[in-house]
Amino acid sequence: HRLETLSKISNSTKIIPAVVEFVDIAGLVRGASAGEGLGNKFLANIRETDMIAEVVRIFEDSDVHHVSGAIDPLDDIEVINLELIMADSETVSKRLANLERDVKRGDKDAEKEKGALTKVMQVLESGRLANEAELTEEEVKVVQSVHLLTMKPFLYVLNKKTGAINMDEQNDERWQRLMDFMEKTGSHYVMVDAGIEHDLKDLGEDEKLEFRREYGTVGSGIDGLISASYKKLGLMSYFTTGEIETRAWTVQNGSTAPVAGMAIHTDFKDKFIRAQVVSFEDLVNAGSIAKARETGKLRTEGKEYIVQDGDVIEFLHS
Numbered sequence: 166h167r168l169e170t171l172s173k174i175s176n177s178t179k180i181i182p183a184v185v186e187f188v189d190i191a192g193l194v195r196g197a198s199a200g201e202g203l204g205n206k207f208l209a210n211i212r213e214t215d216m217i218a219e220v221v222r223i224f225e226d227s228d229v230h231h232v233s234g235a236i237d238p239l240d241d242i243e244v245i246n247l248e249l250i251m252a253d254s255e256t257v258s259k260r261l262a263n264l265e266r267d268v269k270r271g272d273k274d275a276e277k278e279k280g281a282l283t284k285v286m287q288v289l290e291s292g293r294l295a296n297e298a299e300l301t302e303e304e305v306k307v308v309q310s311v312h313l314l315t316m317k318p319f320l321y322v323l324n325k326k327t328g329a330i331n332m333d334e335q336n337d338e339r340w341q342r343l344m345d346f347m348e349k350t351g352s353h354y355v356m357v358d359a360g361i362e363h364d365l366k367d368l369g370e371d372e373k374l375e376f377r378r379e380y381g382t383v384g385s386g387i388d389g390l391i392s393a394s395y396k397k398l399g400l401m402s403y404f405t406t407g408e409i410e411t412r413a414w415t416v417q418n419g420s421t422a423p424v425a426g427m428a429i430h431t432d433f434k435d436k437f438i439r440a441q442v443v444s445f446e447d448l449v450n451a452g453s454i455a456k457a458r459e460t461g462k463l464r465t466e467g468k469e470y471i472v473q474d475g476d477v478i479e480f481l482h483s
Contacts, residue, residue, distance in 0.1 A: 167445055172411040183402045183413035185391050208252050211314055220322045225330040238343045249314045254289045257282050281307045318397045321354040355393045357386030401474035425472040426480045436482040440466045445475035
């Protein structure tokens with residue numbers, strides 16, 4: 166909605182939204198870490214992602230088959246996570262064995278890596294994800310070089326179904342156990358009705374709203390999923406706007422103006438001179454860039470400026 170508003174202010178020819186790419190990887194079965202099902206191919210696909218979103222069914226419907234024959238969301242999570250943990254245990258074990266020679270030779274970097282990976286191995290052996298290990302910032306960087314699956318951020322996508330028996334609405338014992346797990350592990354989750362989202366995917370915004378009202382689902386599960394993914398990955402959007410296009414750019418939270426400019430072009434970091442910045446709200450209230458400048462809401466920022474979500478920016482570079 167912010168892009169549409171900015172586009173009207175600038176009379177832009179086109180709108181280019183920010184993009185989050187979700188890769189639908191085939192379901193995981195018991196024994197994947199040992200080559201069952203898609204096995205290693207499945208694990209290789211996950212290794213290329215920035216985050217893992219586990220879709221977990223929380224509804225009962227005899228017409229929709231479940232691979233294990235019973236509906237238990239926590240059991241599904243434990244099956245998936247155990248396979249990822251076992252795959253990581255094998256990776257860490259091999260890496261530790263390879264480090265031994267360098268450690269014996271007195272290599273300080275090898276000693277640091279061994280110390281960090283030993284901490285991770287203890288966590289994995291206790292059946293927990295590697296991202297639960299208590300590591301220093303330096304140790305995290307060392308461990309990241311090994312590309313472990315369970316060092317990635319995790320988000321659980323709880324899949325409901327309109328018209329079916331949904332566990333969250335029944336205060337089901339399985340739901341209680343799932344919520345206990347979320348609280349105990351500090352995990353994040355979002356609720357999605359995947360069936361409805363699938364039916365809505367080709368409709369316009371007004372039609373979607375009407376459809377949701379009809380089915381009693383007000384919020385968009387997909388919007389919630391995207392927002393939660395952004396948050397989990399530490400991302401935000403800033404905007405550029407003009408007659409040619411209004412566009413959202415995705416950057417890490419805490420990015421300075423030159424670093425944020427690299428989303429547009431890598432040269433912007435080294436050739437950055439200054440940035441003209443106005444917040445989305447201030448620009449909308451002013452009604453135009455010219456008015457925002459007149460009222461002092463458009464400001465000039467230097468290299469140290471930390472870009473905020475919703476900033477509208479024009480970069481000046483050499």
